[in-house]
Amino acid sequence: MALLSKKDANLILDPLADNNPITIQVLGICSALAITAELKASLVMALSVIFVLGVGNVVISLIRNIIPSKIRIIVQLIVVATLVIVVDQVLKAFAYELSKTLAVFVGLIITNCIIMGRFEAFALGNGPWKSFLDGIGNALGYGVILIIVGFFRELLGSGTLFGLKVLGDPIAKTGVYAFGYENNGFMIIPPAALIVVGIIIWVQRSRNRALIEEN
Amino acid sequence: MAINTEKNLYTVLFAVVMVIIVGSVLAFLASGLSDKIKENERFEKQQNILYAMGVHENEGEGSVNFIPTDRVEEEFSKFITKQLVINGSEVTEDNEAFLIDLKKQLAAAKDGVTPKLPVFIGEKEGKKFYILPMYGKGLWDAIWGFISVNEEMVVQGVYFDHKAETPGLGANIKMRYFMDDFIGESILDGNRYAGIAVAKGNNDPVNEIKDDNEVDALAGATITGNGVSAMIRESVNLYRSYLETIRQQ
Numbered sequence: 001m002a003l004l005s006k007k008d009a010n011l012i013l014d015p016l017a018d019n020n021p022i023t024i025q026v027l028g029i030c031s032a033l034a035i036t037a038e039l040k041a042s043l044v045m046a047l048s049v050i051f052v053l054g055v056g057n058v059v060i061s062l063i064r065n066i067i068p069s070k071i072r073i074i075v076q077l078i079v080v081a082t083l084v085i086v087v088d089q090v091l092k093a094f095a096y097e098l099s100k101t102l103a104v105f106v107g108l109i110i111t112n113c114i115i116m117g118r119f120e121a122f123a124l125g126n127g128p129w130k131s132f133l134d135g136i137g138n139a140l141g142y143g144v145i146l147i148i149v150g151f152f153r154e155l156l157g158s159g160t161l162f163g164l165k166v167l168g169d170p171i172a173k174t175g176v177y178a179f180g181y182e183n184n185g186f187m188i189i190p191p192a193a194l195i196v197v198g199i200i201i202w203v204q205r206s207r208n209r210a211l212i213e214e215n
Numbered sequence: 216m217a218i219n220t221e222k223n224l225y226t227v228l229f230a231v232v233m234v235i236i237v238g239s240v241l242a243f244l245a246s247g248l249s250d251k252i253k254e255n256e257r258f259e260k261q262q263n264i265l266y267a268m269g270v271h272e273n274e275g276e277g278s279v280n281f282i283p284t285d286r287v288e289e290e291f292s293k294f295i296t297k298q299l300v301i302n303g304s305e306v307t308e309d310n311e312a313f314l315i316d317l318k319k320q321l322a323a324a325k326d327g328v329t330p331k332l333p334v335f336i337g338e339k340e341g342k343k344f345y346i347l348p349m350y351g352k353g354l355w356d357a358i359w360g361f362i363s364v365n366e367e368m369v370v371q372g373v374y375f376d377h378k379a380e381t382p383g384l385g386a387n388i389k390m391r392y393f394m395d396d397f398i399g400e401s402i403l404d405g406n407r408y409a410g411i412a413v414a415k416g417n418n419d420p421v422n423e424i425k426d427d428n429e430v431d432a433l434a435g436a437t438i439t440g441n442g443v444s445a446m447i448r449e450s451v452n453l454y455r456s457y458l459e460t461i462r463q464q
Contacts, residue, residue, distance in 0.1 A: 037383030068226040075233060082237050089244055093251040096259065158383065163278055171392075171421065185434055188383045 004133070011133040015141035021114045022145040023201045024211065028114040032146055033193040035105055039162050042150030044098060045105050046143025050136060052083045053115050057135030059083075060123035067124075076119045077110070084109050114142055149196045157187030258284045260313055261291040266374045267361035268337040268344040270294050279391050295346075297336040301457055303329045317350045318357070332453060337363070344371050345461060347454050351446025354438040355379040358388065358446060364402060366461055370411065373397045375443065385439030396422045396430040402451050404428050408458070410448035413440035 004012075021027045035041045056079050060067075067075050088106050091099035109115070118138050123131040154160055159167040159177075168175015170183060186192055205211045219225065262281040265271065270290060272280040282290050291313075298312035312333040320330035337344040346363040360375035375388040387393055400411045414429040415437065422430060432440045451458070 035382060037381070041382050066220065066229070068220045068229050070221070070226055071230060074230075078233060078237055082241060085241055086244060089248050089252070092255065093248040096255040154383075188435060 008130065008133055011130060012137035012140070015134075015137040016144060017141075017204075018208065018211065020141045020145065020204075021117070021138050022142055022197065023204055025114075025117070027117050028112050028142055029197070031105065031108045031112055032142075032149060032197060033190045034108065036146055036149040036153050036193050036196075037157065037188050039147065039150040039154045041105070042146040043143075045109075046139070046146050048084075048087055048105070048109055049112065049115070049142055050139040051087060052080060052109055053118060053135040053139040054132055055135075056080055056083055056115060057118055057123040057131040058128045060119045061126060061128045061131035064124050072124070073116075073120075076116055079119075080110050080115050114138055145197065145200065148200060149193050152196050153187045153192055156184050157192070159183045255284075257314070258287050261287045263374045263376065264313060264335055264346055264361055265291060265294060265337075267346050267363045267372045268294065268335075268339060269363075269372045270337075270339065273391065279389065279394075294337050294339055295335050296338045299334045299336065301332040301334060301454070304456075306457070309333075317348045317359070321350055330453075332457075334454070334457060342371075345458070347450055349446045349450040351442050351449065353377050353380045353388075353442040354385050354436075355381070358439070358442055360446070362397075362402075362447065362450070364458075366464065368401055368403045368458065368462065370397050370400050370402060377439070380439050381436070384433070385436040387433050387436065388439060388443055393430075393433060399425045400428065400430060401426065402428070402447070408448075408451045408455050410444065410451045412444040412448075414444075415440075 015021055018024065022029060022032055031045065035045050059079050060076060063075075084106050087109075088099065118135060122134045126134070151161070154162075155166070159165060159170060165175075167181070168177045170177050220229075262284070265282055265287070266279070270282060272282060274280065281287070295313075297308060298310055300307050300309045300312050300315065313335065315331055315333045317333070320332065324330040333348060335346040337346060343365065344363040345365070346361055348359070348361055350357065350359045352358065356378035358375065358377040358380065360373060362373045363371045365371055373394050375394060377386060377388060380386040380388065397411060402408060402410055409428045412429050413432045415432045417424075417427065417429040417431060419427070419429070420431050
C-alpha cells in the first residue's frame with residue numbers, strides 16, 4: 001500500500017478483524033443489539049459513527065495537550081454531542097428522509113462506548129493523522145459487524161433486504177414461501193442480535209485461535 | 216512556556232471557552248439551517264396529507280412513495296380544495312390550517328382552552344375526502360398521522376408516522392401493507408364512532424372483512440398497535456360533531 005505506511009494501514013485494518021471493537025473488545029454492543037433489525041438502519045448508523053469517530057478523534061487529538069485532565073471526559077462528551085447534533089441538523093436540512101431514520105439513534109451515538117473508548121485510549125496520546133485513521137478504522141470495524149448482523153436479521157426475520165422482498169411474498173406464497181418457508185419472528189427482537197454477534201465471535205475465534213483468551 | 220493544565224483557574228477558563236465555542240458553532244448552524252428544515256417539514260406534512268387521500272406515487276405492492284418535494288406544493292393546492300379550522304362550534308376557512316400543530320392544540324385542550332382543529336377537504340376524480348389529523352402515543356414516544364374518510368365515514372386512506380418506535384416492529388406502522396389494510400374499513404359501528412382497532416385475534420390476516428372495525432395487528436408490536444387504535448378512536452371522537460354534519464348533508 002503506497003498511500004499509507006504499514007503502521008498506518010494497520011490502524012485501519014486491525015479493528016476490522018483481529019481487534020474488532022464489537023467482537024474482540026466487546027464495546028458498543030448495546031447499539032448493535034438495538035438497531036440491527038433492518039439493514040438500512042444499520043448502514044445509516046455505521047456511516048454516522050464513521051463521521052463522528054473520524055472527526056471527533058481528530059478534534060480531540062488537536063486539543064489533547066491543552067485539555068485539563070480533570071474534565072477531559074466532559075470535554076470528550078461535548079465533542080461527541082456537538083458532532084452528533086451537526087450530523088442531525090445537516091441531515092434534516094439536506095437529507096430529510098434519512099434524518100428521520102437516524103433520529104432514533106442520535107442518542108445512541110453519544111453513548112456509544114467505542115467513541116469515548118477511542119478518544120480516551122488513542123486520540124489523547126497520538127497525532128491528528130494517526131487518530132483520524134484509528135477513528136475510521138474502528139468505526140469501520142463497528143460498521144462491518146452492524147451490517148453483517150443487520151443482513152441476517154432482516155433476511156431471516158422479515159425476508160427482505162433494504163425493504164426489498166428478496167425471498168418472495170409471505171402472504172401470496174411466492175418464492176421460497178411456496179415451499180412452506182416461514183419468516184422467523186425471533187430474529188427481529190434484540191436477543192437475536194446477541195445470538196448473531198455470538199456466532200460471529202465464535203467463527204472469528206475458531207478461525208484465529210490466537211484470539212482465544214487463556215482462562 | 217508550558218501551560219499548567221492542572222490549575223483550577225485554567226480548568227474553569229477552558230470549560231467556559233469550550234462551551235462558548237461549541238455554543239456559537241451550534242447556534243450558527245441551527246439558525247443557518249432552520250429555514251431549510253422548516254421547509255422540509257412543511258413539504259412532509261403536505262405529502263402526508265396527500266398520501267392519506269390517495270394522492271401518491273405508489274406502484275403495485277411495495278413501499279410508500281410520496282409526491283416528490285419539488286411538486287408537492289403545486290399538487291397540494293390542486294387536490295386540497297378547502298382547509299378548515301374548527302374552534303368549538305365555529306368553523307372557519309384558513310389556508311394555513313395545515314401548519315397547525317395538533318400536539319399543541321391537544322395540550323391546550325387539557326388546560327381547558329378550546330382547541331383549534333384542522334380539517335382538510337380534498338377532491339379527486341369527483342369524490343370528496345375529509346382528512347383529519349391524528350396524534351397519540353406509541354410504545355416509546357409520539358405517533359401521529361392522517362386519516363381520510365368519505366361522506367359515509369368509510370376510510371379512504373391513512374398515513375401513520377412515529378418518532379421512536381422500534382425498527383422492524385412498531386416502526387412498521389408506516390409500512391404500506393399495514394396502512395393499506397385500513398382502506399375500506401368504517402369508523403362507524405352502527406351510529407357509534409368506534410374508530411378502527413388494531414386487533415390481534417381478528418383472524419383476518421388478508422383483511423377481507425371490512426365491516427368489523429378491525430385490522431390485523433403487527434406481530435411483536437402490541438403496544439404500538441394499541442396506541443394506533445387509541446389514536447384513531449380519540450381523533451374521530453374529537454371531530455365527532457363535525458363528522459355528524461357531513462353525514463347529514
